Amino acid sequence: MSKKQYKINKYYGNIKQKHLDQLLDIEKKEFNYSKFNELSFIDYAKNKDSFYIFIEDKENNIIGYMLYYDLKYEYEIYRIYISNKYRHNKLGSKLLSYISDKNIFLEVSSKNQAQLFYEKNNFKKISIRYKYYNDKSDAIIYKKEK
Numbered sequence: 001m002s003k004k005q006y007k008i009n010k011y012y013g014n015i016k017q018k019h020l021d022q023l024l025d026i027e028k029k030e031f032n033y034s035k036f037n038e039l040s041f042i043d044y045a046k047n048k049d050s051f052y053i054f055i056e057d058k059e060n061n062i063i064g065y066m067l068y069y070d071l072k073y074e075y076e077i078y079r080i081y082i083s084n085k086y087r088h089n090k091l092g093s094k095l096l097s098y099i100s101d102k103n104i105f106l107e108v109s110s111k112n113q114a115q116l117f118y119e120k121n122n123f124k125k126i127s128i129r130y131k132y133y134n135d136k137s138d139a140i141i142y143k144k145e146k
Helices: 017-030 038-046 091-097 114-120
Strands: 006-012 050-057 062-070 074-082 103-109 124-129 139-144
Touching (some): 006 091, 062 091, 074 091, 114 139
Antiparallel strands (some): 006 050
8 A cells, every 4th residue: 555545644632523423433333342432432532631543545534543542651542443454554553653752551352363463563461351341351451662
């Protein structure tokens, strides 16, 4: 994929309705279990430490995103997603490159194949929350040092 086929934009604070609508649509289609709904996105957006990085195609459709908190000494990834069509083009790594100046923390289900992506990007498992999710899967806590 050439760089001209997408653009990356960074936002913070109040999420635009057009982005909210697309995010909710992605969440409904792509995730078996999602804590996200319109209210949780709005609550997330009201937090002064919340940021969004969207990857959009030429038609301004979101093809990837990272939602994260920018805390004083670290980042916490809330959600990272790349559309199946655009995976294996290093877009996830590109998103991570925007937050490389502090330690990064995230949580992922033990059933989620994204663990391989995080480990390839130098995240280390630091903790497990046993039977954390509704399906009784564990939550794996990862950390990447700056």
